[in-house]
Amino acid sequence: MSRTLIITNDFPPRAGGIESFVHELALRRPEGSVVVYCSSPAAADRAGDPHFDVRQPFPIVRDGAGVLLPTPRVAERARVIAGLEGCDSVLYGAAAPLGLLAPALRSVARRQVAITHGHETGWTVVPGAGAALRGIGSSVDTVTYLGEYTRRRLARSLSPAATARMRRLAPGVDTGRFRPGAGGEAVRARLGLGGRPVVVCVSRMVPRKGQDTLIRAWPRVLKDVPDAALLLVGDGPYASRLRSAAEGVESVYFTGPVRAEELPAHYDAGDVFAMPCRTRRGGLDVEGLGMVYLEASATGLPVVAGASGGAPDAVLEGETGHVVDGSLPGPTARALIRLLKDPDRAALMGARGREWVGREWTWDRTLDRLESLLSDS
Structure with missing residues (x-):
C-alpha cells in the first residue's frame, strides 16, 4: 500500500483550525496509509490529553523540538522515518515553512503536496518571505489553496508553472455532527x-x-x-x-x-x-x-x-x-x-x-x- 508521511507543526492535542484539518485528513485516509511526523505539544496541551497519541489509528513520531523547522536535522529524520515506514509521498501540514524541506526529500517521495491555510498569504507581503514561497511552490508537486482569495494572493509569489499546478483543498464539514437539533x-x-x-x-x-x-x-x-x-x-x-x-x-x-x-x-x-x-x-x-x-x-x-x-x-x-x-x-x-x-x-x-x-x-x-x-x- 502507498503510504504518506505527514510533516506538520499543527497537530492535536494542540487546538486550532489547522490542527483539526490536518488531523481529520489523517483520520480519514485509508487504514495503514498514514504516518505523522510532528513537533512536541506544549506542556499545557499535553496535560489536557496525555494519551492522545496512543489512541490514534496511525503512528505518530514526535520530534523533541516544540517547533519543526526546515533544517538538515529535520530533513534527515524525515528521510529516515519515510524509509522505515515505507512512505512514498509527503504531505506538509502547512506549506510555510516546512515545504522548504521538499528538495531534501525528493529522493524518497514520489509526490509532495503542501497545504496552505490562509496565513501563508501574509508571506506574500513580507520582504524575503515571498521568495521562500516561490521556492516551495517550485519544489513540491502541488500547493493547495482554500478558496479563490488565497489562490489569488499566493499566485503573486509563485512561478507561473507552480500557479498552474495549484489545486483547491478545503476542510469538509461533518453534517452528521453539525446539524439542527445537535443539543x-x-x-x-x-x-x-x-x-x-x-x-x-x-x-x-x-x-x-x-x-x-x-x-x-x-x-x-x-x-x-x-x-x-x-x-x-x-x-x-x-x-x-x-x-x-x-x-x-x-x-x-x-x-x-x-x-x-x-x-x-x-x-x-x-x-x-x-x-x-x-x-x-x-x-x-x-x-x-x-x-x-x-x-x-x-x-x-x-x-x-x-x-x-x-x-x-x-x-x-x-x-x-x-x-x-x-x-x-x-x-x-x-x-x-x-x-x-x-x-x-x-x-x-x-x-x-x-x-x-x-x-x-x-x-x-x-x-x-x-x-x-x-x-x-
Missing part, C-alpha cells in the same frame, strides 16, 4: 437562555475574529430586539479584554473553553451565527476561510461574516448569510437586526446553507481531491 436546547437551559433569540459566535478569542465588534454592536441590537442574547463560545489570549469590554453591556454570555465534541450543541443553541472578522496588520493577519461559517450553516443557521480574506468564500451573500465590514459595529448590528426580526427569512437562509454545505463542502469531496493529488491521477 442546543440543553445548552440554552444550562445558560438560562430559554426561548430568547440568540446570536452565537464560536471562535478562538483573538483580535482578528471580531468578538469585540459584536460587543460594540450589541447595545444597538438590543434597541430593536430587547430580549436578544449574545453567546460568545471559546477562549484565547483576547478573552480577558473581551470580558472587560462586555462589562455593563446587557445579555452577553461567555462560555469559556468548550471541548470539540460539545461544539455542535453550542452552534445549535443559536438562531444566528456571527463572526465579523477583519484583516489586521496590513494584511499579515487575515482570515483564510472560516470553517465556523460552514459549520454554522450545516447547523441550519444564517451567518454574518466579516469581509476579511477568504471568509466571503464561505458565504453565499443574501442566500446563506451576509458579509459585512467587521471593523465597524454599525454594519454588523444592522445585519443581525434584520435576521433576528425576520425569523422566517433567517430560517430559509439557514436551510439553504445546510443544503449548500451538504453538496459542496463534504469530506468525501476533500478526500477524493487529496487522493488525486497524492497519486497524480
Whole structure:
C-alpha cells in the first residue's frame, strides 16, 4: 500500500483550525496509509490529553523540538522515518515553512503536496518571505489553496508553472455532527437562555475574529430586539479584554473553553451565527476561510461574516448569510437586526446553507481531491 508521511507543526492535542484539518485528513485516509511526523505539544496541551497519541489509528513520531523547522536535522529524520515506514509521498501540514524541506526529500517521495491555510498569504507581503514561497511552490508537486482569495494572493509569489499546478483543498464539514437539533436546547437551559433569540459566535478569542465588534454592536441590537442574547463560545489570549469590554453591556454570555465534541450543541443553541472578522496588520493577519461559517450553516443557521480574506468564500451573500465590514459595529448590528426580526427569512437562509454545505463542502469531496493529488491521477 502507498503510504504518506505527514510533516506538520499543527497537530492535536494542540487546538486550532489547522490542527483539526490536518488531523481529520489523517483520520480519514485509508487504514495503514498514514504516518505523522510532528513537533512536541506544549506542556499545557499535553496535560489536557496525555494519551492522545496512543489512541490514534496511525503512528505518530514526535520530534523533541516544540517547533519543526526546515533544517538538515529535520530533513534527515524525515528521510529516515519515510524509509522505515515505507512512505512514498509527503504531505506538509502547512506549506510555510516546512515545504522548504521538499528538495531534501525528493529522493524518497514520489509526490509532495503542501497545504496552505490562509496565513501563508501574509508571506506574500513580507520582504524575503515571498521568495521562500516561490521556492516551495517550485519544489513540491502541488500547493493547495482554500478558496479563490488565497489562490489569488499566493499566485503573486509563485512561478507561473507552480500557479498552474495549484489545486483547491478545503476542510469538509461533518453534517452528521453539525446539524439542527445537535443539543442546543440543553445548552440554552444550562445558560438560562430559554426561548430568547440568540446570536452565537464560536471562535478562538483573538483580535482578528471580531468578538469585540459584536460587543460594540450589541447595545444597538438590543434597541430593536430587547430580549436578544449574545453567546460568545471559546477562549484565547483576547478573552480577558473581551470580558472587560462586555462589562455593563446587557445579555452577553461567555462560555469559556468548550471541548470539540460539545461544539455542535453550542452552534445549535443559536438562531444566528456571527463572526465579523477583519484583516489586521496590513494584511499579515487575515482570515483564510472560516470553517465556523460552514459549520454554522450545516447547523441550519444564517451567518454574518466579516469581509476579511477568504471568509466571503464561505458565504453565499443574501442566500446563506451576509458579509459585512467587521471593523465597524454599525454594519454588523444592522445585519443581525434584520435576521433576528425576520425569523422566517433567517430560517430559509439557514436551510439553504445546510443544503449548500451538504453538496459542496463534504469530506468525501476533500478526500477524493487529496487522493488525486497524492497519486497524480
